[in-house]
Amino acid sequence: MDPLDQERAKIAADAERELTRLWRAWRTIHEMCQDRGYELAEEEVRISLDDFRDRFADASGAPDRKKMTTSFRPTDVMLKKYTPLRHPRDTEDPKPAIGTIWIEFSTETSIGIKQMRIFAQHIHQHNFATGILVTQASITPAALKIIPVVLPQIIETFQEQDLLVNITHHELVPKHVLLSAEEKKRLLERYRLKESQLPRIQTGDPVAKYLGLRRGQVVKIIRKSETAGRYASYRWAI
Numbered sequence: 351m352d353p354l355d356q357e358r359a360k361i362a363a364d365a366e367r368e369l370t371r372l373w374r375a376w377r378t379i380h381e382m383c384q385d386r387g388y389e390l391a392e393e394e395v396r397i398s399l400d401d402f403r404d405r406f407a408d409a410s411g412a413p414d415r416k417k418m419t420t421s422f423r424p425t426d427v428m429l430k431k432y433t434p435l436r437h438p439r440d441t442e443d444p445k446p447a448i449g450t451i452w453i454e455f456s457t458e459t460s461i462g463i464k465q466m467r468i469f470a471q472h473i474h475q476h477n478f479a480t481g482i483l484v485t486q487a488s489i490t491p492a493a494l495k496i497i498p499v500v501l502p503q504i505i506e507t508f509q510e511q512d513l514l515v516n517i518t519h520h521e522l523v524p525k526h527v528l529l530s531a532e533e534k535k536r537l538l539e540r541y542r543l544k545e546s547q548l549p550r551i552q553t554g555d556p557v558a559k560y561l562g563l564r565r566g567q568v569v570k571i572i573r574k575s576e577t578a579g580r581y582a583s584y585r586w587a588i
Contacts, residue, residue: 365412372413372455373402375484375513379453382560385518387428388451418455421478424448431530449479455510456485466493473503480504480562484513506562517556524573526557529584534568537584551585563587 380395408414424432424446432448452473458465466489473481480503489507497505517523529537538545545568551558553565563569567587575581 362411365407365410369403369407369411369413370399371510371514372406372415372418373397373399374515375455375510376402376406376418378513378516379482379484379508381516381518383422383451383453385560386562387425387431388422389425390422415455415457419453421450421452423450431528433531435531435535449477451480451482452476452478453482454484456483459486461485461487461489461493461507463490463493463496466496470497470503470505473505478503480506482506482508484508484510486510504562504564506559508559518560523557524571526561527570527572528561528563529568529570537568545586548584548586550588553587558587 377395377397380390380397384390384395403411406413406417428448429446433446434444436444454469454472456465456469461483466483469481469483483505485507486509488509494507518526534545537543545566548568551563551569553559553563555563558569561569565587569585569587571583571585572580573583
């Protein structure tokens, strides 16, 4: 093989590896949104590598991140889980604190304040409730600090390398189920507890981040037991 053919073969192999990495991250993102409660068809979640290549590869066979944008609406079940309890003084039923999510794979190799502002403005202008930015590298601390200042919507960030494997599929990770406001109320009443008396889980915990847990929410953790079969514990997100 002459040097030119070798170079072409190397470029093709590199493009295929990059495409496979992005396919794995893409599937994890879709599994994550499905687990949170967004509306997804099963074929979207289980997309094959060949179908992914047909949709998102450019002429050279490399992934085109500009095409890898998507959005999902919450299911009725998810809307119910994110609806706060009605206060006695309320004249109208409370609205769900959730809505359509926007997901974008950044084409930038580094993310600073400028890139984060552009993403935040897109979320705000199109009235998305949540935005997920998947990046190729870590985001600068200064860029992360502007997120709460820019807009009231929720912005989450993930690195591609952290999405190559779905952590919730590991046998040592128990099932986590978000409680609705009503379920949380019944739990605290049953055990006569204040939420602050529950064991805690940091919102930055990998599984909490996967589920998009917010401060004040309570998650039910279901573990297997050799004696009891299954048992549940609860964590308060802080």
